[in-house]
Amino acid sequence: MEETGRPTDAVALAEALEEWLGDPRAESNSTSFVRALELDEREELPADGIRQVRAFGFNRYFVPEWLGGDLRSTEELLMLTRVIARRDMNVAVSESTQVWMMLAWIGGDAEQREKWAATVLRGGVIPCLAYSEPGHGADLAANDLAAVPDGGQYVLTGEKWPINRGRTSTHVVLLGTTGDDDVPAKRRQSMFLVDRSQVVSGEVTGVPRVPTYGLRGCDISGVAFQDARVDAGARLGAEGEGLELSLRGLLITRTLCTGLSLGTGDTMLRTVSGFLSGRTLYDGPASEIPYVSESLANAYLSLLVAECESLVAMRGLHLYTEEFSVWGNAAKVQVARLVDFGGKALARTLGARYYMRAPEHAGIFQKMLRDGAVVSVFDGSEPVCLDSISLQLAALAKSHERPRDEDWSTLYDLRAPLPPFRPARVSVFGRGRDAVLASLPALLDRLARLTPSAGCDEERLTALRAGAEEVRQRLDALYRRFHETRRSPAQRTDRPTTSAKTTSPQLLRLAEELCDLHARVAALGVWLHNRDHLDAFFADGAWLQAALVREQVHEYRTGDLDPATARALFDRMNSQRENDEFFSIRTVRQAAPGAREADLDDLSPATQ
Incomplete structure (x- = not known):
């Protein structure tokens, strides 16, 4: 990356691609919202948008640096995918098939890896x-x-x-x-x-x-x-x-799918909040109606939790690659749920305008809602992912009884350097190991040692400790219920079945709950290990407190948020929208208003 002048961290890389693609609100850009919708309605492949993404060198980020590519961390792929998906999922999904060449890094020998890496780096591979x-x-x-x-x-x-x-x-x-x-x-x-x-x-x-x-x-x-x-x-x-290799590859791609959800979620919230902020109702902005502002705040909170789960998963791919037989499934299920529920709630908030493809938002909200729904379906549908988790509950329960004394800071500290990504280390069966769940006792200890600070007083710390302790109790209870479910006579029946798939709905329910707890622990870990260097909104922990007390972390109802927290979330969301920043725990700049995409005709063939 240094040779091409490309930035070396994921945030800077995302901002570089944002600048390259230009503002999606500018109709002339290849990946503009208007063009995306026009091509979508004609059921036409977005060839110009794909060409623009390829010219950036997107393909190079599917080849690890140790094979001659530009991929240093999987967070780079997450952020690049997020940038593209917020514009047009047709472009993102069409070009992200490059990830399947990663199976050569997993199952190929040294000669095959070198051969296929060179093929991808030459470009033109679909x-x-x-x-x-x-x-x-x-x-x-x-x-x-x-x-x-x-x-x-x-x-x-x-x-x-x-x-x-x-x-x-x-x-x-x-x-x-x-x-x-x-x-x-x-x-x-x-x-x-x-x-x-x-x-x-x-x-x-x-x-x-x-x-x-x-x-x-x-x-x-x-x-x-x-x-x-x-x-x-x-x-x-x-x-x-073949089957083993296919499953190993899917554990990686399911994890990377979270970038698609984050991208569509960003555009849905940005579209709805922007429209309602500019619409006058009852003598003021429609976004200031208490029900509306709380709904927007809750959707924003869901995106923050989804981002925490995604970022920790990307770091885990480097640090705990062998532990993704549960982790990869949990990340895909829970991030998609957080974004999908938020999208449906935003549709209700938009009201009648949800049924109108009005010029002010070019029908892009509806398109993102449709397109984003596919994440829970492909690379293994939600039931398939939950079934995989349920089959590993016994190993997880056994591992839960053997605490791990490790330093989890590198997993959660977003500044900590990572070792190279070695996809060949991913395993179909992680033997019940999951670093996020295993880190919970250490996170509770760290939280217990915190002292009050500006913005995070003793009352807030007490509430956070109570919320985190409830997560621990719910995880303990989940494993107890698992053992009870296995012993229950109701789980055994003499009734013949014509299906070889016999996983009970009760076990799938436990797998759902485990995904929920997984995201809560990830958010807690990110907060504890980054509050000293991220901004005051992040550090004060009100957002985390609100996430921990949700009955289900991906769902929310009217009146769930206390007014002060709702206002803080709403104001932060508005600030990031008005400043053209991603909805994120960090500052990640989007393309400037009206920015034109890079002109490929002005670039030399070597640059392209």
């Missing part, structure tokens, strides 16, 4: 993830696409659908069946990374796109293989290792 099949959905072990070994090659036959970038991809990451019926189902699948231009013989064709509720400009389609012969070097990992 990968797609081809796991799903029409008849099997999330049941990847049941997939039918055949990958038959034949003389140092594999012959691929079958269809993958629905997948993002199926028709327009240049490379396909896929699962193919290499084992027969004598091989256990979990060892029948192998993973391949296929360069479509290097297929020796046979056919690889696109399957027609499917109309979608949101992401209407994305290529949600499929890809079909008919006797397509590829070199054996296209296989990643050993034969039969």
Whole structure:
């Protein structure tokens, strides 16, 4: 990054991309709100916006620095994704498929890693993830696409659908069946990374796109293989290792999905608050109506909690990579819930205008609400993620009985340097380890030692300690209920079932509650380890107190906030909106009003 003059921290990098893309309110920019909506309604891929993002070098941030790329921390990917998603999810989702090349860093040997890193860095790579099949959905072990070994090659036959970038991809990451019926189902699948231009013989064709509720400009389609012969070097990992590799990759991508939610959440809140602040009702700004201001304040609070969960997860990918079998699922579920609930609440606050695509906000709120909803669906739907967590509750409960005496400061202190990201270390089963949950006793001790300060008096500290203690008690109770649920005769039935998926709804409920507590602990850890250097609003802890007392951290009701806290949140949200800053615990500048995007015609080919 130093060679290209690029900034080396995630905040500065996000601000650089903001400047590069320009103000999305300026209609002439490739990623403007107006253009995004026009292309969305025509169900057209946003080619100009994608070109603008590529020219920035977005692809380089999917290749770790130790492989010659620019990725130093996964927080960089989080922030870059957030910048793009707040403008147009069609651009963000279409270009973020670059992340699937990361499976080469996970499952490839040294030669494959170098080869595919060089391919990505040359640019022009459009990968797609081809796991799903029409008849099997999330049941990847049941997939039918055949990958038959034949003389140092594999012959691929079958269809993958629905997948993002199926028709327009240049490379396909896929699962193919290499084992027969004598091989256990979990060892029948192998993973391949296929360069479509290097297929020796046979056919690889696109399957027609499917109309979608949101992401209407994305290529949600499929890809079909008919006797397509590829070199054996296209296989990643050993034969039969495909399912494991796919799950390891999903734990990373599920975590990175949080950037999409944060981006859409920012635009939804910014659009609604901006409109209502400028609308006069009852002799004053509509945003000053107490119900309205509290609703906006609550949506802002949800974004702060979602950001804390996301930032801690990004740091965890570097520090506790082996512990993401629960963590990656929890981050995806809870951040999407925080943003999705906030979006629906904002729609109610917007009132009748929610049903109008008025010129003042170009229908962008409705588009973001539609598009953002997909985060809870792709890369493993919410039920799939919760099921994965529920299957690990026994290990989590056992690990909970063995406290860890560690220094958690590097996990939570946003200034602390991180080691290189080593995605190959991610594990399908973390043996019940989760650094966030394990850190709670140490966070409680740190909170107990705090002394009153300006803005955070003894009364506030007492309330925060009570809220944090309730989190501990709820976590203890969750594990007790888990043991009771397992022993309950109601969980055993003689009634035959025709489904191999037998996870009880009660266990899924416990997994939901664990995701909720996970986000609370993350927010507590971020506050405790950064209050000495972030601003007074963050340091006084009123926002954290309000988050901890929510019955469910992602939900809120009218009258939940005390008036002083509601006003403090509302004023902070307005200040960041008026100053063109992200809704964030930190100061992150957005593009200046009216700023034009970088002119690619003025750039040399080397710069592009």
